Amino acid sequence: MKHRLAPQQYLILLTVMVTASFGDALLSHGMSQMGPVDLHHPAILLSALANLNIVVGIVLLIGFFASYMTALSWADLTFVMPATAFGNVMVALIGRFWLHEHLSFSRWLGILLLTCAVGFVANGPARTERGETLELTRVDPGVGL
Amino acid sequence: MNHTHSVLLTWVSIAVVSALAIAGEVLIAGAMQKLGDLDIIREHSGMAGAIRAVLSSPIFLAGAACMALNFFAMLYTLSLVDFTLAMPGIASFTYVGNAVAAKLFLHENVDKRRWLAVVFVCLGVFLIGK
Numbered sequence: 001m002k003h004r005l006a007p008q009q010y011l012i013l014l015t016v017m018v019t020a021s022f023g024d025a026l027l028s029h030g031m032s033q034m035g036p037v038d039l040h041h042p043a044i045l046l047s048a049l050a051n052l053n054i055v056v057g058i059v060l061l062i063g064f065f066a067s068y069m070t071a072l073s074w075a076d077l078t079f080v081m082p083a084t085a086f087g088n089v090m091v092a093l094i095g096r097f098w099l100h101e102h103l104s105f106s107r108w109l110g111i112l113l114l115t116c117a118v119g120f121v122a123n124g125p126a127r128t129e130r131g132e133t134l135e136l137t138r139v140d141p142g143v144g145l
Numbered sequence: 146m147n148h149t150h151s152v153l154l155t156w157v158s159i160a161v162v163s164a165l166a167i168a169g170e171v172l173i174a175g176a177m178q179k180l181g182d183l184d185i186i187r188e189h190s191g192m193a194g195a196i197r198a199v200l201s202s203p204i205f206l207a208g209a210a211c212m213a214l215n216f217f218a219m220l221y222t223l224s225l226v227d228f229t230l231a232m233p234g235i236a237s238f239t240y241v242g243n244a245v246a247a248k249l250f251l252h253e254n255v256d257k258r259r260w261l262a263v264v265f266v267c268l269g270v271f272l273i274g275k
Contacts, residue, residue, distance in 0.1 A: 008184070027220070028228040037224040045220055065212075069199065070184070072177035077170060077247045078259045081240055085266040088236075088273050110272030117265035120258045128254035 005126055009074065012067050013083045019064035021087030026057030075126040082117045089114050158222040159231060163238035165215035170239075171246045172208030178251065179204065233274030237267040 005013075030053035031037075037044050048054045071080045089111045095101040103111075180186065180198055187195040199205055222231050244263045247253040 024232065028223050028232070031220055031223040032228070034224065037221055045217060048220060061216075069173060069177055072174045073180060073183040073186075076253045077174040077251060078244055078253050078255050078263070081243055082262050082266055085236065085240065085270055088270055092273055106272045110269040110274075113265045113269030113272065117262040117269060120262040120265070124256070124258055128256075 005075075009071070009126075012071050013080070015067040016064060016071055016080065016083050017087040017090055019060045019067065020084050021091045023057045023060035023064055025091060026053045026060065030054035030057060076128055079121055079124070079126050082114070082121045085114055086118050155226050155230070156234075158218070158225060159234045160238065162215060162218045162222050162231075162235050163242060165211050165218055166235070166239045167242040167246055169208045169211030169215055170243055171250055172204050172211060174247070175251055176202045176205035176208060229274050233270045236270045240266050240270075 030048065030051040033051060033053065034044075034048055049058075068080065068084070071083070092103060092107055092111055096103045176199075177183070180202060183195050183199070186198050190198070219235070222235070226234075240263050244255055244260065248255045
């Protein structure tokens, strides 16, 4: 069983980070342009698909989903999770150094904590050993290579 | 809508989005573990074979259905709640819930280092979102 990651696998994790954070940010921006959605008229959500920010956000999130699934095929969920969170750090750093936004002390502290979290997990194995009784993996997906 | 109702709706919508994300991610992780390394599947069967392998897994389809519901629930929540409250809230609930669910259902070895990482991620996301 592989525990050390290849450069290509680090690239997949980088894609997970970038697409998740930018996809969420674009969705949020698009939804703020639409205004509040009434729970009694959920069909209004479909009109969100006409907003460019939301469409680009969806494309990025599809890319996130594909890279996330690939990562989960060779790494634990608890290994991949901090990688998705590290995307928040990238957004904050882009805001600071590209958009020249002010980063408060609490945000720098948040960046430090997320970096430490990634460091903790990245130093360990990508996939941990398991027992024979996997409840979810007992089901045969009916897939043959 | 009075204040109490508004606060309740905010946290219920954040909780629903988080629960759907946890269910979706754990089901998808379980399906991917069962399938094995997608890079190897792609080498043997090509991209179409890899996509076919993923799409023919019922666990994956159940997880994808949860994620689709999560997506629309997220859109609804973002239209209702500020991004700076919704995203750290959803992220924190989801990270903790995923770690617990990964240990219970996927039998991952969530050692002290990974629990510490979960706590740091929750605090870090909260502080960045402030």
